Amino acid sequence: ESSEGSEAKDYDLKMSVTVSDSSTWYEAAEKLKEDLAKESDGRINLELFANEQLSGGDSGKAVESLAKGSIDLTFNSTIIYSILDDRFGVASAPFLFNNTDEVDPVFAGEGGEMFKEILAEKGVQALGYGENGFRQLTNSKLEIKNPEDLKGLKIRIPGITMYTDLYRELGTDPQTMTFSEVFTALQQGTIDGQENPIDVISSSKLQEVQDYMTLWNYSYDPLVLGMNKELYDSMSDEDKELFDRLGKEAAAYQVEIAREKETTQIADLEAAGMQIYTPTEEEIAQFKEASNPIYDKYTDIWGADLLKAFQGE
Amino acid sequence: MIALVLFGLFFLLVFLRVPIAISLGVSSIIVLVSSSGIFGLEMVTDIMYTSVAKFTLLAIPFFILAGVIMEHVGISKRLIDFAQTLVGHRKSGIVLVTVIVAVFFAAISGSGPATVAAIGGILIPAMIKNGYKKETAGALVASSGAIGIVIPPSIAFIVFAVVAGDQIPVTINRLFMAGVVPGILMGVAFVIAALVVRSRQEKRGEFILPEGVEIRKATGKERWDAFVGAFPGLMIPVIILGGIYGGFFTPTEAAVVAVVYGLLVGMVVNRKDTFKKMYRIFIEAAVQTAVVMIIVSAASVFAYIVTTEQIARDISDGIMGLTSNPILILLLINVLLLIAGAFIDAISAYYIFVPILLPIIIFLEVDPAVFGVIMTVNLAIGLFTPPVGLNLYVAAGISGTNIVEISRGVVPFIVAAIVVLMLVTYIPQISTFLPDLLNVK
Amino acid sequence: MKILNYFEEVILFLAFLTMTIIAFSNIVARNMASLSLSFTEEITINLFVLLTFVGTAVGVRRYGHLGFTLIFDHMNPLFRKVFIVFSTLMSLILFGVLLWYGLQMVMFQMDMGQKTPSLGWPQWILSSALPIGAFLCVIRTIQVGIEELKLEKHSVNKGDEAV
Ligand code: NA
Ligand code: NA
Numbered sequence: 022e023s024s025e026g027s028e029a030k031d032y033d034l035k036m037s038v039t040v041s042d043s044s045t046w047y048e049a050a051e052k053l054k055e056d057l058a059k060e061s062d063g064r065i066n067l068e069l070f071a072n073e074q075l076s077g078g079d080s081g082k083a084v085e086s087l088a089k090g091s092i093d094l095t096f097n098s099t100i101i102y103s104i105l106d107d108r109f110g111v112a113s114a115p116f117l118f119n120n121t122d123e124v125d126p127v128f129a130g131e132g133g134e135m136f137k138e139i140l141a142e143k144g145v146q147a148l149g150y151g152e153n154g155f156r157q158l159t160n161s162k163l164e165i166k167n168p169e170d171l172k173g174l175k176i177r178i179p180g181i182t183m184y185t186d187l188y189r190e191l192g193t194d195p196q197t198m199t200f201s202e203v204f205t206a207l208q209q210g211t212i213d214g215q216e217n218p219i220d221v222i223s224s225s226k227l228q229e230v231q232d233y234m235t236l237w238n239y240s241y242d243p244l245v246l247g248m249n250k251e252l253y254d255s256m257s258d259e260d261k262e263l264f265d266r267l268g269k270e271a272a273a274y275q276v277e278i279a280r281e282k283e284t285t286q287i288a289d290l291e292a293a294g295m296q297i298y299t300p301t302e303e304e305i306a307q308f309k310e311a312s313n314p315i316y317d318k319y320t321d322i323w324g325a326d327l328l329k330a331f332q333g334e
Numbered sequence: 335m336i337a338l339v340l341f342g343l344f345f346l347l348v349f350l351r352v353p354i355a356i357s358l359g360v361s362s363i364i365v366l367v368s369s370s371g372i373f374g375l376e377m378v379t380d381i382m383y384t385s386v387a388k389f390t391l392l393a394i395p396f397f398i399l400a401g402v403i404m405e406h407v408g409i410s411k412r413l414i415d416f417a418q419t420l421v422g423h424r425k426s427g428i429v430l431v432t433v434i435v436a437v438f439f440a441a442i443s444g445s446g447p448a449t450v451a452a453i454g455g456i457l458i459p460a461m462i463k464n465g466y467k468k469e470t471a472g473a474l475v476a477s478s479g480a481i482g483i484v485i486p487p488s489i490a491f492i493v494f495a496v497v498a499g500d501q502i503p504v505t506i507n508r509l510f511m512a513g514v515v516p517g518i519l520m521g522v523a524f525v526i527a528a529l530v531v532r533s534r535q536e537k538r539g540e541f542i543l544p545e546g547v548e549i550r551k552a553t554g555k556e557r558w559d560a561f562v563g564a565f566p567g568l569m570i571p572v573i574i575l576g577g578i579y580g581g582f583f584t585p586t587e588a589a590v591v592a593v594v595y596g597l598l599v600g601m602v603v604n605r606k607d608t609f610k611k612m613y614r615i616f617i618e619a620a621v622q623t624a625v626v627m628i629i630v631s632a633a634s635v636f637a638y639i640v641t642t643e644q645i646a647r648d649i650s651d652g653i654m655g656l657t658s659n660p661i662l663i664l665l666l667i668n669v670l671l672l673i674a675g676a677f678i679d680a681i682s683a684y685y686i687f688v689p690i691l692l693p694i695i696i697f698l699e700v701d702p703a704v705f706g707v708i709m710t711v712n713l714a715i716g717l718f719t720p721p722v723g724l725n726l727y728v729a730a731g732i733s734g735t736n737i738v739e740i741s742r743g744v745v746p747f748i749v750a751a752i753v754v755l756m757l758v759t760y761i762p763q764i765s766t767f768l769p770d771l772l773n774v775k
Numbered sequence: 776m777k778i779l780n781y782f783e784e785v786i787l788f789l790a791f792l793t794m795t796i797i798a799f800s801n802i803v804a805r806n807m808a809s810l811s812l813s814f815t816e817e818i819t820i821n822l823f824v825l826l827t828f829v830g831t832a833v834g835v836r837r838y839g840h841l842g843f844t845l846i847f848d849h850m851n852p853l854f855r856k857v858f859i860v861f862s863t864l865m866s867l868i869l870f871g872v873l874l875w876y877g878l879q880m881v882m883f884q885m886d887m888g889q890k891t892p893s894l895g896w897p898q899w900i901l902s903s904a905l906p907i908g909a910f911l912c913v914i915r916t917i918q919v920g921i922e923e924l925k926l927e928k929h930s931v932n933k934g935d936e937a938v
Contacts, residue, residue: 035370070642072500074638074641074642075377076380076381076384077380077381077382077383077384077385077634077638078384078388078500079384079387081892082380082383082384085880085883085884085887085889086376086377086380088883088887089376089883091373091376091377091380103892104889104890104891104892104898105887105888105889106888107890107895143887175805179892180814180816180817180892180893181892181893182814182892182893182894182895185814185893196805197814197816197893198389198584198816199388199389199390199816201389201390201496201499202389202390202584202586204503204505204775205505205506205507205584206584208775209507209578209579209580209581210581211581211582211583211584225503226503229775347865348842348843349843349846350846350847350858350861350862351842351843351844351846351847351858351862352842352861352862352865352866353840353841353842353862353866354840354841354842354843355831355840355841355869356840356862356865356866356869357865359869360865360868360869363868363869363872375872375875375876376876376879376880378872378873378876379872379873379876379877379879379880379905380880382873382905383824383877383880383902383905386820386823386824386827387820387821387823387824388820389816389819389820391823392794392798392819392820392823395791395794395823395826396795396798399791399795582806583802586798587798587801587802590795590798590799590802591799591802593795593799594795594799613784613788616787616788616791616792617784617787617788617791617833619791620787620788620790620791620826620829620830620833621787621830621833621834621837621839623826623827623830624826624827624828624829624830624831624833624834625830625831625834625839625840625841627823627826627827627830627831628827628828628830628831628834628840629841631827632869677843679841721843721845722841722843724841
């Protein structure tokens with residue numbers, strides 16, 4: 022898939038993006054594609070595929086293929102990476118970050134470095150970190166302000182053990198149905214609520230079937246701009262530098278536009294009639310307290326050092 | 335160019351008697367390997383695996399299993415007896431019975447050929463006994479059986495939702511509701527077609543009612559007894575649709591509930607050899623499922639190439655370049671799908687044509703559920719058009735005719751179905767009326 | 776081959792029965808006990824893969840797969856033999872790719888220690904459904920190819936199995 026040039030190699034690479042071509046993820050991938058083409062004088066070509074087309078719509082498969090090398094680059098959530106290593110779960114730990122101001126130094130610092138090492142063990146070169154955003158809670162029953170309000174609600178969550186444990190601790194009745202059935206299930210009351218980043222909530226039009234949203238920033242959802250490590254290692258130092266620099270820029274760009282977009286999306290959701298609640302510090306403290314057992318159970322799995330790095334200590 | 339190679343290889347392989355699933359897979363393999371080298375093979379495997387390992391598609395095996403169970407516990411026979419007591423005494427009785435039972439069975443079964451197999455064994459001989467020619471009897475059952483994929487539950491709609499769902503939000507629930515009225519319309523059209531055939535045969539003196547055929551009105555008690563006998567079967571659509579639209583189950587869950595219900599009825603209705611029978615039923619349904627799913631699996635790779643190599647966009651741009659008149663575009667789409675339906679099965683057709691046609695549909699702002707109905711009616715017609723029409727093969731087998739004779743017999747029904755197709759294409763309210771009334775999105 | 780028939784059928788029966796039991800328990804648990812067993816989804820969908828590919832092998836054995844036989848039916852016996860060999864080879868290409876790369880996939884997942892997201896089970900155990908099914912498909916394809924050549928006439932019961 023690469024051919025010998027007179028001095029530098031040509032590359033024709035495939036990149037998979039989980040979501041659609043109207044997403045910030047794809048926009049950032051396009052920036053990477055353009056920058057690479059420009060700075061390499063057209064030597065490095067990136068072909069982009071939206072909706073995880075390269076792996077039949079399956080994100081887990083995309084990460085597997087990235088590690089294996091049948092896909093060259095991907096943008097995937099660290100939640101997906103947990104299938105390769107439990108330690109990636111630390112980034113989504115409950116109420117770990119209060120806001121993005123607390124997030125940024127961790128990923129720019131030791132936390133990001135440690136993830137990069139684990140990713141390398143799994144055959145993935147991390148070029149940068151993007152974000153899917155903080156995961157927020159929506160439901161059709163009541164305004165949720167504290168753990169008491171959650172009792173007995175049927176909440177759809179992604180099929181990850183840590184989330185299941187957490188939602189049990191919080192007294193809800195967690196459901197892990199496939200996302201394609203969620204809209205219908207919410208509409209018909211088969212489930213009461215769900216949790217996702219604002220972008221997913223908004224693009225899936227969940228405001229049509231959900232009246233309440235709580236902005237509790239309970240779990241951060243970072244993205245990895247990853248490259249197959251074998252491919253990266255086989256490149257010249259100049260090309261490595263190019264991918265490092267442009268990858269980091271593309272990831273930073275994604276974070277920037279995602280945050281801008283989120284602000285307008287929240288306003289639009291409110292305009293569409295959603296009742297949006299931001300819990301107070303005391304209420305967040307109650308949620309944190311209720312989720313402490315998760316830390317008891319998972320600290321060993323994540324590793325105490327890694328957790329400390331992510332707690333910014 | 336890639337488009338030509340891909341489609342050319344596929345049709346070449348099909349004509350050389352390579353099974354459809356294999357033709358889809360091998361033509362895709364050749365194109366992928368020539369464009370991305372040996373890595374293409376890894377991708378083929380990954381996509382064939384992930385396209386099957388999809389939760390939404392789980393409704394397919396369960397609806398197939400439910401259908402096989404219903405057939406084996408004698409529910410179809412009881413439905414026929416009941417319909418017979420209601421309308422059997424009329425001159426058009428047996429035609430009405432056939433279509434009514436087909437529509438009812440369609441509300442139990444998710445597949446076309448399964449509907450034919452379930453009702454044809456009794457109804458085809460009954461029609462012949464009532465003076466209809468073999469090929470007419472076979473053709474009516476073959477075409478009525480196709481209603482099985484238009485009236486919910488429907489494997490066709492599930493696959494459509496999965497394939498189209500990548501690009502546009504459309505729920506199985508809305509598709510299911512949208513199919514109800516068009517399916518009933520098809521039934522009405524088939525009754526009319528069968529009666530026209532009959533009166534023409536009568537005029538030519540070709541329709542001879544054999545002697546000794548009893549045509550009398552059933553008594554109230556007979557009707558009641560038949561109703562009681564058919565009751566377990568009549569409850570199934572209530573359970574499935576009531577369960578889904580009452581918010582109790584997802585479509586997949588409704589399929590599972592239908593299976594368990596069928597097994598319970600089976601145990602009550604026939605107590606001996608239940609386990610042995612169950613063993614055979616599960617295996618039978620598993621093989622039927624595999625025949626569908628291997629096509630889903632291989633067609634996914636084909637669809638992947640159609641999408642990623644921009645073939646879909648080129649063809650849809652081409653169609654839109656021909657005319658900008660929405661009426662003509664829709665007509666063109668129907669012609670394309672009817673021709674495709676003559677040669678390939680519905681499942682492959684969704685994977686191949688949805689990526690191509692969806693951009694046009696989005697451009698024309700057609701409700702995706704209406705488009706789902708248009709496509710499904712087209713492909714339902716494909717089930718009984720020669721040369722490749724599963725319902726036709728099943729019905730020919732049961733009626734003791736050959737494929738050429740039954741192909742002749744089926745022409746009036748194709749015409750009738752095309753009339754319905756035109757109605758649902760140009761009057762979208764036929765499909766949207768019911769889901770909108772019930773506020774199903 | 777009798778043992779193989781038995782083996783395939785038992786796999787199909789057990790896989791389908793387990794799928795049904797899991798799916799039904801999930802509904803009961805959700806509606807009556809307010810519990811979610813939906814983490815079992817990953818077992819169910821992999822059993823579905825097993826069912827599909829083992830069922831495909833049985834379909835091959837029973838001549839159950841959809842195809843277009845009109846041209847073939849009007850051929851003389853020599854051409855028919857060529858057609859039989861050709862379509863057997865085509866089937867072997869597809870099933871062979873699935874078998875080989877399916878094995879690669881399973882071995883890679885084993886090396887990586889890849890786990891299923893909800894249950895945390897080793898992914899390779901569940902994914903083995905693909906190469907196992909593909910292996911049976913390869914065997915059945917060869918068997919049926921030889922059988923057809925021997926019979927030299929074909930007796931395709933089209934539609935009996937198909938949906
Ligand atoms: Na149906
Ligand atoms: Na056809």
